[in-house]
Amino acid sequence: MTIQFNCPNCNALIAFDKKHCGKRARCITCGQRFIIPCEDNETPQKIKPEPEEKSQPIPGFYRAAVVESWKLFINPDNATGLVFVVAAVCFKFFVGHTDYSFTMGGFRVQAPTGLIVRLAAWGCLFWYYMEIIYSTAFHEEVLPEVYMGGLFGFIWNIVKSLYVFAVSLVIVELPCIIFLAISASMGIRLPVIAHILALAGLFAFPMAILTFAIGRDITIVARPDHILRPIAKAFWPYLTVVGLFVLTWELQFHAVGYGKLLGSSKLIIGLHLLANIAIQALALISMRAVGLFHRHYSCHFSW
Secondary structure, three states: OEEEEEOOOOOOEEEEEHHHOOOEEEOOOOOOEEEOOOOOOOOOEEOOOOOOOOOOOOOOHHHHHHHHHHHHHOOHHHHHHHHHHHHHHHHHHHHOOOOOOEEEOOEEEOOOHHHHHHHHHHHHHHHHHHHHHHHHHOOOOOOOOOOOOHHHHHHHHHHHHHHHHHHHHHHHOHHHHHHHHHHHHOOOOOHHHHHHHHHHHHHHHHHHHHHHHHHOOHHHHHOHHHHHHHHHHOHHHHHHHHHHHHHHHHHHHOOOOHHHOOOOOHHHHHHHHHHHHHHHHHHHHHHHHHHHHHHHOHHHOOO
16 A cells, blocks of 8 residues: 655655655755655655764765675574575475476467566565665665565565666666667677676666665656765775675576586585575675665665
8 A cells, every 4th residue: 555745855756656655755846854754745754864864975885785794694583584585495406497388289378487486476575675775775774574465465466666776777887778779779799898888787677676675766767866876985895795695696607506406416406595595695785785785875866
């Protein structure tokens, strides 16, 4: 259920899912921070900024992002979130290869169970990634609660999360896509330039996801000033975020599912399953680092 209310500072119309009631948020129009109300048209409580908030970053980013991240896995308050992630990984690992399509008479009945399972699992993980970024950005030190709003809320969050990640990736890779389209129409192959553009898009991808996770509006992902200014102002911390993100991306790209291990020993299957779970542990650390980047360098954000 969505609740609508007006910004207590500039009166801009704002909408959030009711499950976020009581959480901190920021108006993307004027930057005012507030507590999300629980009812429609209720006036949100303003959050007064710290005196130094707008002028300088909060110290300690590297320690929080790299050194203290292991605490995620020993805090008992995170048990539900960790079980949720492990369940999604196991479901994708063991069922993601199945396909029960069959031919009946002259018709082919499509039942790509594995594809549906993979999309559902990734949708759950993408949704949880954004929840981690959001809660970490607003000073939460534990993983967010797992609440997807019943069956219809579950389906909606999966679809929305897949859509957000896909659109964000297309936006940041748009220069590469346009270049490939133009070069193909001209019969020219310049793989080095295409690779550089693709890497540049991947470099901006964590900021695009952060922009949506905090702002909750996919249109602001297309604003270059929202994406580039924080990167330029805090380049080295952002490079740390990108390093964690790219490492996770590469490891996940080479991860092997159960479908490719049929006939292997239980030990080999178990090791690959543990490797898939370890990659998602690194993904949680990466998403936390994205949220920490906003927390520590919010003075560089224009929204």
